[in-house]
Amino acid sequence: MKRQILAIVLAGLASASMAFAAGGGTLRIATDRQPRNLNPVFADDSASAEIISYVFDPLLRTNEKGEYEPVLAASLPDISKDGKTITFKLRKGIKWHDGVELTAEDVKFSLELILKKETNSPNIGYMDVIEKIEIIDPYTFRFRLADVESQIMRDFSSEWIVPKHILSKMTKDEMEKGDYSRLPIGNGSFKIAENRTNERIVLVTNNSYYGKAPKLDGMVSLITPSGTTALLKVETGEADIAACPAGDRARMKGNPKLELYEYPSTAFDFLQYNLKTPFFGDKRVRQAFAHAVNIDAIIKGIYKGGCVPAATSFTLPGFWFANPKVKPYTYDVELSRKLLDEAGWKTGPDGIRAKDGKRFEIDILTNQGDTSREKLVVYLQTALKAIGVEVHPKIVEWNTLFDDYVDAGKFDAFVSGFSGSRYPVNNYYKTGHYLNAGKYSNPHLDKLMKGIRETFDQKKQRDLSFEIQQILSDEQPYTWFVFKSQADAVSKNVKGAKYLPYRGAYEMYMWSVAK
Amino acid sequence: MLRYILRRGLNAIPLLFLITIITYLVINLAPGDPVRMFINPEAKTQIDPEILRAQWGLDKPFFVRYLIWLGNVMKGNLGMSFFHGRPVMEVLWEALPNTIILSFASLVLSLVVAVPIGIYSAVKRNSVFDYLFSTFSFLGVSIPGFWLGLMCILLFALKLQWFPTSGMREVYDHVDVLDRLRHLVLPTIVLGTGTMAGDMRYMRSAMLSAITQDFVRTARAKGASENRVILKHALRNALLPMATSIGFMIPSLFSGAAAVEILFAWPGLGRVLMQANFTRDYPIIMGELILFSLMVIVGSLASDVLYAVVDPRIKLD
Numbered sequence A: 001m002k003r004q005i006l007a008i009v010l011a012g013l014a015s016a017s018m019a020f021a022a023g024g025g026t027l028r029i030a031t032d033r034q035p036r037n038l039n040p041v042f043a044d045d046s047a048s049a050e051i052i053s054y055v056f057d058p059l060l061r062t063n064e065k066g067e068y069e070p071v072l073a074a075s076l077p078d079i080s081k082d083g084k085t086i087t088f089k090l091r092k093g094i095k096w097h098d099g100v101e102l103t104a105e106d107v108k109f110s111l112e113l114i115l116k117k118e119t120n121s122p123n124i125g126y127m128d129v130i131e132k133i134e135i136i137d138p139y140t141f142r143f144r145l146a147d148v149e150s151q152i153m154r155d156f157s158s159e160w161i162v163p164k165h166i167l168s169k170m171t172k173d174e175m176e177k178g179d180y181s182r183l184p185i186g187n188g189s190f191k192i193a194e195n196r197t198n199e200r201i202v203l204v205t206n207n208s209y210y211g212k213a214p215k216l217d218g219m220v221s222l223i224t225p226s227g228t229t230a231l232l233k234v235e236t237g238e239a240d241i242a243a244c245p246a247g248d249r250a251r252m253k254g255n256p257k258l259e260l261y262e263y264p265s266t267a268f269d270f271l272q273y274n275l276k277t278p279f280f281g282d283k284r285v286r287q288a289f290a291h292a293v294n295i296d297a298i299i300k301g302i303y304k305g306g307c308v309p310a311a312t313s314f315t316l317p318g319f320w321f322a323n324p325k326v327k328p329y330t331y332d333v334e335l336s337r338k339l340l341d342e343a344g345w346k347t348g349p350d351g352i353r354a355k356d357g358k359r360f361e362i363d364i365l366t367n368q369g370d371t372s373r374e375k376l377v378v379y380l381q382t383a384l385k386a387i388g389v390e391v392h393p394k395i396v397e398w399n400t401l402f403d404d405y406v407d408a409g410k411f412d413a414f415v416s417g418f419s420g421s422r423y424p425v426n427n428y429y430k431t432g433h434y435l436n437a438g439k440y441s442n443p444h445l446d447k448l449m450k451g452i453r454e455t456f457d458q459k460k461q462r463d464l465s466f467e468i469q470q471i472l473s474d475e476q477p478y479t480w481f482v483f484k485s486q487a488d489a490v491s492k493n494v495k496g497a498k499y500l501p502y503r504g505a506y507e508m509y510m511w512s513v514a515k
Numbered sequence B: 001m002l003r004y005i006l007r008r009g010l011n012a013i014p015l016l017f018l019i020t021i022i023t024y025l026v027i028n029l030a031p032g033d034p035v036r037m038f039i040n041p042e043a044k045t046q047i048d049p050e051i052l053r054a055q056w057g058l059d060k061p062f063f064v065r066y067l068i069w070l071g072n073v074m075k076g077n078l079g080m081s082f083f084h085g086r087p088v089m090e091v092l093w094e095a096l097p098n099t100i101i102l103s104f105a106s107l108v109l110s111l112v113v114a115v116p117i118g119i120y121s122a123v124k125r126n127s128v129f130d131y132l133f134s135t136f137s138f139l140g141v142s143i144p145g146f147w148l149g150l151m152c153i154l155l156f157a158l159k160l161q162w163f164p165t166s167g168m169r170e171v172y173d174h175v176d177v178l179d180r181l182r183h184l185v186l187p188t189i190v191l192g193t194g195t196m197a198g199d200m201r202y203m204r205s206a207m208l209s210a211i212t213q214d215f216v217r218t219a220r221a222k223g224a225s226e227n228r229v230i231l232k233h234a235l236r237n238a239l240l241p242m243a244t245s246i247g248f249m250i251p252s253l254f255s256g257a258a259a260v261e262i263l264f265a266w267p268g269l270g271r272v273l274m275q276a277n278f279t280r281d282y283p284i285i286m287g288e289l290i291l292f293s294l295m296v297i298v299g300s301l302a303s304d305v306l307y308a309v310v311d312p313r314i315k316l317d
Helices: A002-019 A046-055 A104-115 A152-156 A172-177 A227-236 A246-253 A283-291 A295-301 A333-342 A371-385 A398-406 A443-453 A458-475 B002-029 B034-038 B049-055 B062-074 B088-123 B128-142 B145-159 B177-211 B214-221 B226-263 B269-279 B282-310
Strands: A026-031 A060-062 A068-070 A085-089 A130-137 A140-145 A190-196 A200-205 A218-223 A241-243 A258-273 A353-355 A361-367 A390-396 A413-419 A478-491
Touching: A026 A227, A046 A190, A046 A200, A104 A130, A104 A140, A190 A218, A227 A241, A227 A478, A227 B145, A246 A258, A246 A478, A258 A283, A258 A371, A283 A333, A283 A458, A283 A478, A295 A371, A295 A478, A361 A371, A361 A398, A371 A390, A371 A413, A390 A398, A398 A413, A443 A458, B002 B062, B002 B282, B062 B282, B088 B128, B088 B177, B088 B226, B088 B269, B088 B282, B128 B177, B145 B177, B145 B226, B177 B226, B214 B226, B226 B269, B226 B282, B269 B282
Parallel strands: A026 A218, A026 A241, A361 A390, A361 A413
Antiparallel strands: A060 A068, A085 A140, A130 A140, A190 A200, A200 A218, A241 A478, A258 A413, A258 A478
């Protein structure tokens, strides 16, 4: 019964806003992902994150260089000299979708909810360093930190502020599993009107949005699990936008009814070494491998263009803390051979190197289902043969790869992928971190990374980041290949489409769809 | 008859237990931790997997978990889906009618095509027609449904624009029959073609074995027209095995629909199950397995009872 009432209220809101609609039409997105939980306190999968980014706004946001910009905040926060007090001023007049104004009380409520142990929120981030939040006035609040933690700025750039006047009346189960997790009331440029599992999600533009005057009427996310079908929907005109996999891009470019928007993404592919094996403990071996890989050939042949070579994954290319002196390794087979000779791996009579009676014969694994990675391991077999290493490519189902090989430490090397960070902090190189499967350990590096977190001074952070990238490049705990590109196929009926590198579709409420 | 049905019903109970134990064992042995599915390596901070494990009861030993689950099922509670965060019963109940519509439509299509062709193939055995349709049968059984579906979409939806590419409906606030039918056509063709081929062969061989019976020769000798001999006497006997095999066709249609449902974005049980398999959503997997097992058991019982009802020679005991 409660659900029906909620649905009717939302439908009412939706139709009311449709009545005042900007006339920009409805954008239909064919997506393959079913969002799991739309309550920002609990959500942690990418499909939910996408919808949440339409319905909720964060305090801050990073631009395409990684620099902070205020969103819900009126300006960048004031940080005390000792780095332990952060003061924010909220914009005035921001309204939740039900018309109630957003104030510092909502921020306090949300933070305390997330920090509670029983909530078990995946979005605590570094915010557990906050000791206290003080409300100075309805639009001003102050965080007091137990320690200096500069990367808490990252958490201020994600959406976690929820309406106190609604959630304070709910139990944890109601918040996490009830209607609010499917039809949340937010503060962003879009409101949720409908959420049908495995079918569609209907969003309606928030006409009282504090940002620019919206042009679009609404968006519909059509859940189409097959990526191929999703793309076909754009071709037939049943949808206006869908993600375009690399293999279909050439075909889409030739279609006069569509526009292909290609942009670099944060996703990268790399080779992880197990430093505990007799092969990869010596950094010269890892460097030799890096020099034996022809990145340009890989980009052309395997990824079919559109990728950016990755020097390290510590930063996204072009960001404010990217070290311009740290470049990807050159393709230099002779140098590879020299490095391996220096490391004591001498070429045997069969062309394969050996050291202390052990042949350089390894398995390189990757997960099934990612064509680029599967091709990559086969490429590596040939590329590494040229320097006297015998490689057995092994393609394994995702779960098996991690359960039986990686987490158990029973691997030589494997090709995998992650997302690069928009912020100068990364856990994959930290000593003992569970994502550091190869067991790389450099205490000096750990110290540098900690140093970044201990200062808000951007210049200091930059200097430390530069040194970190130099060390990572030199030590090659991983060999990074590329930052992959993503592309959306967009119908030519869509006007005003904006795409940013490393972010994708931007300010969609300003787009419009011609009839 | 009633006693027979009751007895079969009682026999089904230990069978169901066995099925659930084996299934539970198999999915738990498969590598892959459902909690890991929730640990997003790209997330800022990791949720405490231990709390989640405790919440889902995964910290208890296998057999204890099974018994807890069984106890709940007996009370009619299929548990909460890890992935959806909603009761399993709710998720399945939403998807069930959609799969029923698709399966039923496919079944009807399949039979409407397979029965006449099967009859004709049997009567005109070894003719060109027969060979043609035998070939079609083999093709139908061999062609992967996913590929056939994709070809259908490319031709009928993209090129000819006769039908929508996917989805179950475009009108949501009321049931628009025309809209639903338009969306039903392509998935039904794909799913039906898969079973059509097999049904054709089955009908053909059932018919063949009926035609070669003595009573057919007798009917001919008594002067009945060929049409009457085939369509009245032989067919009736040939339909027997067909009618009873429907009992098994239904559960296989339900599970075979998975690939079709994914391609056509049809929000049915098959799709829910695939999702659950990949995310190790144990409650949903177990819930659907119970559903399918029940359907097979009921289907096979229905087949046997139907057989006895239709054929006076059969005595169930």
